[in-house]
Amino acid sequence: MTKKPTGIELFAGCGGLSTGFLDAGLHVAAGFELDARAVDAYNYNHDYRGSRGFIADLNLASGAELLERAGIMRADFVIGGPPCQPFSIAGKRQGKRDIRADLIGHFIRIVDELKPSAFMLENVPNLASIDSGEFLDDVKAELRALGYKVDHRVVLAADYGVPQNRKRLVVLGVKGKRTVRFPDATHGTAERPYLSSAEAIDDLPDAGEFGETGIFNHEPTMHSDDMIERLSALEPGKRERGSYHDRLHPERPSYTLRAGSGNFSPLRPVHYKHHRVITVRESARLQGFSDDFLWPDRIPRLQQYRQVGNAVPPPMAEAFARCLAEQMGWTLDKAGLAGDPSTRPPAHIYTDDERKALRTARLRGASLGKVALSAG
Structure with missing residues (x-):
């Protein structure tokens, strides 16, 4: 049995699962x-830890090709979250009739080709209700036919120390075991309550240019005067009726952060104290990323928000990694995979003025409010 296993992540995005497993x-x-762009962020934040991102069309790539590109002979585990839009409550509810649902089929195909000892598939909770649960039943049946003990569960990220009420469906599979275990919750009790929004972001200064704050990815969003006036009257934990912005409550976990797709940019939560939507850095904190996880200037800010919203929260991923390691008898090497983030090239290549000009050029109407939109 492999004591120090090696695995790969499929549909990795910026690498929230990889971050948690490495942690x-x-x-x-x-x-x-x-x-x-997601691969760019993946490499900036994982290459120094011995993990490399690759652009790959997983509709076409074979398991053997993935191993070759990863530079390994075997994958002891496969993890990933195939795009969830076909199953999202906010989507069209097309389920397996949507061609993108085939990406889950390709996850199964790659597991079949690589024959890892364990896998983790992450998706939206609504996957379990598509076709009255038949689709998920089919997915699990196919994986069981490959020789895995398989189970699924809808989990709450806040249970694992993520300051966000984010529910996800996780399918786990292990070989050579009678049962498959899920990690116990670490938070949500009187002794160890859920982390709140304020506990995650209250130590950050108000949003500003890097030269003003020294905080990466913490630039403000421009709002119209009308929007600022409305947000200033919005109470914590409430929704602004005109724009549908939700305001964080400092004593509760955040609302679920969403990613959006195509030209759709979801409304971001409003800071509980400042009259603006949260920054990329605040979003990352609420998703459980450390401040060492940076998005370089060359990645547009809208993409940064989307990558955060698409990611699996690293603390949740870390809990699942430890649980799988315990079940499989794998040795953890936390210190050996920490790496040194200071060895990376600088994340900032633009001046504050250049970065501000780019934000203005890419301004999105949803942040300005309906009045600004109608005037524009």
């Missing part, structure tokens, strides 16, 4: 993702 001490050799 736990399990080596993720590579992450595969079609979006070049």
